[in-house]
Amino acid sequence: MRTSPPIERLVAGLKRLPGIGEKSATRLAFHLLGAPDATVRELSDAIGRLKQDTVLCEECFDLTDASPCALCRDPKRDSQAVCVVEEPADLAAIERSRRFHGRYHVLGGALSPIDGVGPGDLRIAELEERVRGGGVREVILATNPNAEGDATAHYICDRLQPSGVGLSRIAYGMPLGGDLEYADHVTIGLSLDNRQKVG
DSSP states (O other), X not given: OOOOHHHHHHHHHHHTSTTOOHHHHHHHHHHHHHSOHHHHHHHHHHHHHHTTTOEEOXXXXXXXXXXXOHHHHOTTSEEEEEEEESSHHHHHHHHHHTOOOEEEEEOSSOOBGGGTBOGGGTTHHXXXXXXXXXXXXXXXXXXXXXXXXXXXXHHHHHHHGGGTOEEEEOOOOOOTTXXXXXXXXXXXXXXXXXXXXXX
């Protein structure tokens, strides 16, 4: 089905977003076409201002509207516990859990020699400096549970161990509400490896 050039332009733009294919992009385009003008203007304005209104926090390197960010400025947060994540989206996921009340450090990726990403491309030196500055009791490594995330966590451990700071790695295994029957063997194995004592 041929559509008008403005719709085709929007569909082409939407398809560049991760996880958006031709069908989803077309559905979104037609949804916007039928939406109230105010809704479309609001979305357009939000997209237009996104880059100019977003800065990098000078302390944790999260994306924010002011530096230092609200989390780094919050006196109720435990400044002695620092959770290290790969990307701002990972920080947001941990915040949604409402289980961590410390500070963060966003690396900006993970080690990946195949993709040409080495230690100098990440904010590992800044993390070391932060720990050397004192006041950090524990560094929680919350990199992704894959080859790159594990390599990054091991590298950071090696770099920070001489400092004497407490180091921990997030556990991984079965998701809450998951069925063993449908879990892959690696996940089940990790669940057994990371089992906790009860009683």
